[in-house]
Amino acid sequence: MAEQRPEERIHNSNEVPYGFTPEQAQLEAERCLQCKNAPCMKGCPVEVDIPAFIQLIKEGDFSGAARKLKETNSLPAVCGRVCPQEDQCEEVCVLGIKGDPVAIGTLERFAADWEMEHPADSSSSLPAQEKAKVAVIGAGPAGLTAAADLARFGYRVTIFEALHQPGGVLSYGIPEFRLPKKIVNLEVKNVTNMGVDLQLNQVAGSTITIDELFQDGFRAIFIGTGAGLPRFMGIPGENLNGVYSANEYLTRVNLMKAYLFPEYDTPVIMGKKVCVIGGGNVAMDSARTALRLGAEEVTIVYRRTRKEAPARAEEIHHAGEEGVIFKFLTLPIRYLEDDAGWVIGMEALEMELGEPDESGRRRPLPIEGSEFMIDCDLVVVAIGNSPNPLLPRATPGLKLGWKGIIETDHETGRTSLPGIFAGGDIATGAATVIEAMGAGKRAARGIDNYLMSKSE
Amino acid sequence: MYRIIEKKKLTPESVFLRVEAPRIARRRRAGQFVILRIDETGERFPLTIVDSDPEEGTITLVAQEVGTSTKKLGRLKEGDSILDVTGPLGHPTEAENWGRVACLAGGIGVAEVLPVVKEIRAAGNFTQAIIGARNQDLVILEDELREAANELYITTDDGSYGRHGLVTEVLHDLINDGAIPDRVYAIGPLPMMRAVADLTRPYDIPTIVSLNALMVDGTGMCGSCRVTVGGETKFTCVDGPDFDGHQVDFEELGKRQKIYIPQEKCSLERFELSASGANVKE
Ligand SMILES: Cc1cc2nc3c(=O)[nH]c(=O)nc-3n(C[C@H](O)[C@H](O)[C@H](O)COP(=O)(O)OP(=O)(O)OC[C@H]3O[C@@H](n4cnc5c(N)ncnc54)[C@H](O)[C@@H]3O)c2cc1C
Ligand SMILES: Cc1cc2nc3c(=O)[nH]c(=O)nc-3n(C[C@H](O)[C@H](O)[C@H](O)COP(=O)(O)OP(=O)(O)OC[C@H]3O[C@@H](n4cnc5c(N)ncnc54)[C@H](O)[C@@H]3O)c2cc1C
Ligand code: SF4
Ligand code: SF4
Ligand code: FES
Numbered sequence: 001m002a003e004q005r006p007e008e009r010i011h012n013s014n015e016v017p018y019g020f021t022p023e024q025a026q027l028e029a030e031r032c033l034q035c036k037n038a039p040c041m042k043g044c045p046v047e048v049d050i051p052a053f054i055q056l057i058k059e060g061d062f063s064g065a066a067r068k069l070k071e072t073n074s075l076p077a078v079c080g081r082v083c084p085q086e087d088q089c090e091e092v093c094v095l096g097i098k099g100d101p102v103a104i105g106t107l108e109r110f111a112a113d114w115e116m117e118h119p120a121d122s123s124s125s126l127p128a129q130e131k132a133k134v135a136v137i138g139a140g141p142a143g144l145t146a147a148a149d150l151a152r153f154g155y156r157v158t159i160f161e162a163l164h165q166p167g168g169v170l171s172y173g174i175p176e177f178r179l180p181k182k183i184v185n186l187e188v189k190n191v192t193n194m195g196v197d198l199q200l201n202q203v204a205g206s207t208i209t210i211d212e213l214f215q216d217g218f219r220a221i222f223i224g225t226g227a228g229l230p231r232f233m234g235i236p237g238e239n240l241n242g243v244y245s246a247n248e249y250l251t252r253v254n255l256m257k258a259y260l261f262p263e264y265d266t267p268v269i270m271g272k273k274v275c276v277i278g279g280g281n282v283a284m285d286s287a288r289t290a291l292r293l294g295a296e297e298v299t300i301v302y303r304r305t306r307k308e309a310p311a312r313a314e315e316i317h318h319a320g321e322e323g324v325i326f327k328f329l330t331l332p333i334r335y336l337e338d339d340a341g342w343v344i345g346m347e348a349l350e351m352e353l354g355e356p357d358e359s360g361r362r363r364p365l366p367i368e369g370s371e372f373m374i375d376c377d378l379v380v381v382a383i384g385n386s387p388n389p390l391l392p393r394a395t396p397g398l399k400l401g402w403k404g405i406i407e408t409d410h411e412t413g414r415t416s417l418p419g420i421f422a423g424g425d426i427a428t429g430a431a432t433v434i435e436a437m438g439a440g441k442r443a444a445r446g447i448d449n450y451l452m453s454k455s456e
Numbered sequence: 457m458y459r460i461i462e463k464k465k466l467t468p469e470s471v472f473l474r475v476e477a478p479r480i481a482r483r484r485r486a487g488q489f490v491i492l493r494i495d496e497t498g499e500r501f502p503l504t505i506v507d508s509d510p511e512e513g514t515i516t517l518v519a520q521e522v523g524t525s526t527k528k529l530g531r532l533k534e535g536d537s538i539l540d541v542t543g544p545l546g547h548p549t550e551a552e553n554w555g556r557v558a559c560l561a562g563g564i565g566v567a568e569v570l571p572v573v574k575e576i577r578a579a580g581n582f583t584q585a586i587i588g589a590r591n592q593d594l595v596i597l598e599d600e601l602r603e604a605a606n607e608l609y610i611t612t613d614d615g616s617y618g619r620h621g622l623v624t625e626v627l628h629d630l631i632n633d634g635a636i637p638d639r640v641y642a643i644g645p646l647p648m649m650r651a652v653a654d655l656t657r658p659y660d661i662p663t664i665v666s667l668n669a670l671m672v673d674g675t676g677m678c679g680s681c682r683v684t685v686g687g688e689t690k691f692t693c694v695d696g697p698d699f700d701g702h703q704v705d706f707e708e709l710g711k712r713q714k715i716y717i718p719q720e721k722c723s724l725e726r727f728e729l730s731a732s733g734a735n736v737k738e
Contacts, residue, residue: 162675164493164500164540172677201542203675207479228677232689239682239689239708241715248678256499256672262726265499265524266672267719341711390676390694 001106006321010291013176013259016318020110022062029058032102035094040104043089045438046079046145047072050089050104057107066115069108074148075141075187075437077116078170080109081179083434084312116186129195131155132219132451137204137391140168141433142224142424144191145440146447150222151194153448158218160202165255168226170433172255173247175285177292181254205394210420219454220419220447223406224440227425228388232381233277237335242269242343246282246382253289271378274298275346277332278382279309284316286380287324299325299374301332303351303364327374329353331366335379345375385430395420405429413443414450421447457537461514466596470520470564471530478513480505480543486575487549487666487698490515491674493540494528501525502671502693504568505544515541518567518596524723531731545674546697550664553580555638558630559605560623560652562588565644566596568666572641573604582606584637586626588648592617624651637661642701646710653701665701667692670713683709 002018003009009016020028032054040050049068056065069076083089085105093101131154136147139161147157165171167184192198202208204225213221230245232238249268252258256266274290276283279302290298300319302309305328309316320326329351336345350370353362387404399416401407406415406422413421423439425431462474480490484505491500507516521530532538549572557576561569566587577583585605589595590613602608609626610618619626623644630637636659642652643666656663669681669692676694683692684705690696 162542163673164542201540202479203542203545206544207483207542228675230677230679232679234689239684239712241711245679248672248680251672251678257497261719262723264497265723267716267723269715340714341708388676 001103006323009177010288010322013292015180016177017106019113020106022060022110022114025057025062025107025110026060028103028107029054031095032058033094040089040093040102043092045088045434046441048076048089048108053111054102054104054107057111062111062114063118063120065111069111070190072441073108073437074145074191075433076108077112077183078141078179078187079434079437080105080107080112081183082170082174084432086312088434113183116183126194127152127154129154129156132455133158133217134447134451135160135213135218135221136224137221138162138168138224138226138424138426139166139188139198140224140226140424140436141170142226142426142436142440142443143168143222144188145437146222146224146421146423146444147196147440148191148194149441149444150447151191151196153444155448155451156197157195158197158199160204160208161198161200162203162225163255164200166198166200168224172251173282173285175250175254175289177288178285203390205391210391210395214419219451220421222413222440222443222447223391223415223420223422223426224424224436225388225391225426226436227385227430229386230381231384231386233332233383235332235334237337237343237346238381240335240337240343241341242271242377243335243379243381244269246276246278246286246380247385249286249380250282250289253293259293268293269378270294271376272296273376274378274380275301275332275374275376276380276382277301278384279304279311280382280384281311281315282384283380283382284311284319284324286382287319288322290378290380291322291324295378297325298323299327299376301327301330301348301374303329303331304353304361305329308361329364331364333371336373342377343379344377345373346379347371348374385425387426387429403429409446411442412446412449413439414446419450421450457539458541459537460532460534461512463532463534466518467594469522469594470518470567470596472567473517473519473529473532474509474514475517475538475541476513477515477541477543478510480541481508481513481515482510484508484515484544485548486551486571488544488546489674489697490517490541490543491545491671492525492529492538492542494525494532495539498528498539499525500540500672500674502545502668502674504571506567506570518564520564523720524727527724527727527731542674545693547695549575549641549666549698551575551579551581554662555581556584556635557581557639557641558584558586558627558637560586560588560627560640560642560644560648562623562644562648565642565648565666566601568643569641570597570600570604572643572666573601576641577604577606581638584609584630586611586623588612588623588644589617590614622651623648624655627652627655631655631659640664640701642666646706646713649701650706653704653706657702663701664698665704666697667699667704667709668697668713669693669709670715683712
């Protein structure tokens with residue numbers, strides 16, 4: 001797939017891969033074998049009918065392909081861009097056994113984008129919404145998917161979102177150059193066009209409680225509040241000026257548009273020498289954002305090696321191409337400050353890999369006496385997020401598990417409280433867009449079964 | 457959209473607003489705040505909920521116009537709307553019957569202390585409000601506080617009204633006279649809250665301060681508002697804003713409040729230029 005050249009793209013926030021042209025898409029669609037048992041579909045949590053939509057692309061019926069996608073996937077243009085396809089549908093595509101799997105994700109992006117640029121008359125019949133009222137908390141991928149599917153089943157759905165903007169991590173976390181906000185807004189609009197009522201600035205547990213929702217006549221509630229609590233390492237100097245959590249850094253830039261300061265009022269510190277701590281997608285996004293904000297040197301500091309880094313290979317590759325420096329096997333132990341309380345560097349330890357730990361990855365161990373200094377004027381800590389505790393804290397009786405996730409039944413999303421369902425990062429810890437959407441889909445079905453059995 | 461029902465200037469640099477926000481009005485408790493975003497290009501910033509009318513569905517806000525966001529707010533008129541208002545956020549202020557409670561406030565903190573005084577008095581305490589301003593023209597909400605508290609003490613920095621001096625001097629005298637409060641609550645500029653905490657520490661008077669860390673989301677998602685309390689990192693928006701004043705690292709918080717000063721200046725200059733009618737171009 002064609003891409004913006006690295007030396008150009010670090011000076012803008014436009015998307016990096018261009019996507020297929022119609023000719024390329026049809027050529028790629030030709031490769032699909034239209035397998036009878038379609039093993040690829042087993043890799044897709046939102047049950048996209050992969051051979052069917054690819055067949056439509058092959059036939060040149062692009063809007064038909066988009067409609068096919070939307071039968072089960074409410075956010076295809078998003079998924080086509082940010083799904084880790086190599087671990088999902090493409091991993092189990094039969095063509096992948098010997099050579100390259102069909103580029104399912106890129107084809108999905110193509111069809112969804114084509115539809116956005118050539119909007120068909122969408123007088124497609126909406127199911128009458130006459131069933132019970134259902135509340136969805138959080139407008140991230142999990143909540144949006146649950147809401148759309150419930151609306152399809154005929155429920156009257158209201159989404160309550162804490163921020164002033166829907167999308168969850170799609171809006172505040174994933175940067176413009178990977179997922180244009182225009183795309184997110186259009187796909188959210190498709191969901192509200194189905195009759196879903198989206199209420200912003202509503203912090204469930206505070207503006208409105210679970211009890212109040214039931215009193216207001218909502219018969220079931222889906223909680224999709226995500227893993228929004230940033231973790232820190234707890235080392236000295238972590239609260240210095242110029243040390244950000246990745247959430248704050250990315251929220252300022254993406255949600256609040258600090259890259260357009262002073263046109264937009266929210267500022268962000270633009271470092272010259274930036275260190276990003278961590279080895280996941282969030283770290284890569286932060287590093288690449290720093291480059292686009294004009295940093296001279298951006299270094300990823302990660303305690304294991306490239307092989308153990310949880311980020312997608314594509315993200316590490318893109319970051320490297322753009323000039324991000326990787327310092328593997330390195331662990332920060334303290335930050336140093338100037339007189340005004342600004343970070344000026346860090347002390348770090350060299351690491352080596354020991355025996356595998358619970359995650360199966362080799363455990364990083366500090367090498368004694370290996371302390372050394374790294375200069376920097378901005379640090380972004382991207383070592384993960386925990387479930388957002390605000391709503392669970394305000395909802396007594398809700399059973400919580402490891403690190404405060406809400407315990408759910410995998411198949412139905414049921415929680416320990418009747419009528420309350422949950423899914424996405426709040427129920428698994430930080431995971432992926434597509435897994436959150438899959439959970440939203442299963443919970444919508446779980447809610448439908450629950451309400452049907454109650455009305456009998 | 458959140459419509460402004462009533463607006464008045466309290467002083468040349470502070471504004472009083474009653475804003476339509478029925479859900480927040482119904483649920484808010486003393487000590488809680490909202491996060492506002494005035495317009496599409498605006499930042500998210502916190503203001504204390506000074507009062508509310510659940511029947512009418514309104515909340516009262518009082519803001520000191522110090523920078524772009526608060527000046528933007530000050531320029532709105534009755535009938536205009538604020539784009540986003542989210543809340544109520546933060547833990548409500550604790551109120552038990554401790555006996556005698558001194559509530560100190562400085563600057564715009566005088567507005568923020570009003571709901572706290574009411575709440576603490578309603579819990580059965582004898583409340584002494586001690587408020588300070590730079591000069592007489594900047595004394596706000598005097599009548600409301602006189603009615604809310606059992607006793608009201610006023611100080612001004614220049615002596616133009618009330619007692620000449622600082623609020624801590626009044627507290628110092630109360631303590632010296634043997635009228636040691638059972639609890640102290642302080643809200644206002646950091647140096648003032650810090651001075652109060654330093655004053656009460658030797659007497660072991662439980663002292664609560666309401667911290668004004670810089671915030672973005674206000675829901676615990678970003679960590680912008682982190683403060684060190686008792687050696688641990690806390691998020692002001694969800695763990696506070698009230699904390700044990702004897703445990704707060706004021707030094708660190710003071711530095712963190714200064715992070716964006718150059719940007720705030722630039723933003724304000726740009727805003728005032730455009731507000732004065734000039735055409736702002738990049
Ligand atoms: C920077 C970054 C990059 C990522 N990149 C990728 C990627 O490339 N591919 C991928 O698959 N995954 C990626 N992920 C992970 C993915 O974004 C998440 O797994 C996914 O968004 C989880 O969806 P969710 O709906 O469970 O939660 P979220 O997206 O977190 O949405 C939760 C929503 O609930 C709202 N909310 C929270 N509390 C309340 C409340 N009390 N009341 C009302 N609303 C509330 C929040 O404001 C938010 O809008 C990335 C994550 C980050 C942070
Ligand atoms: C929980 C909470 C409740 C608050 N309640 C009120 C209230 O009821 N009324 C009110 O007027 N203000 C209140 N504040 C402070 C208010 O949020 C800030 O004054 C406002 O965000 C400033 O924005 P600005 O763009 O107008 O000014 P900026 O341009 O951001 O700042 C202008 C000047 O004010 C200083 N400043 C900015 N923010 C703060 C802050 N949080 N604390 C101390 N100094 C600051 C800056 O350093 C700068 O010198 C509260 C803050 C918090 C955290
Ligand atoms: S949604 Fe994701 S997993 Fe499903 S087909 Fe599309 S790219 Fe593959
Ligand atoms: S497994 Fe691969 S080749 Fe077979 S239908 Fe799916 S995408 Fe086509
Ligand atoms: S303001 Fe973002 S966590 Fe408190």
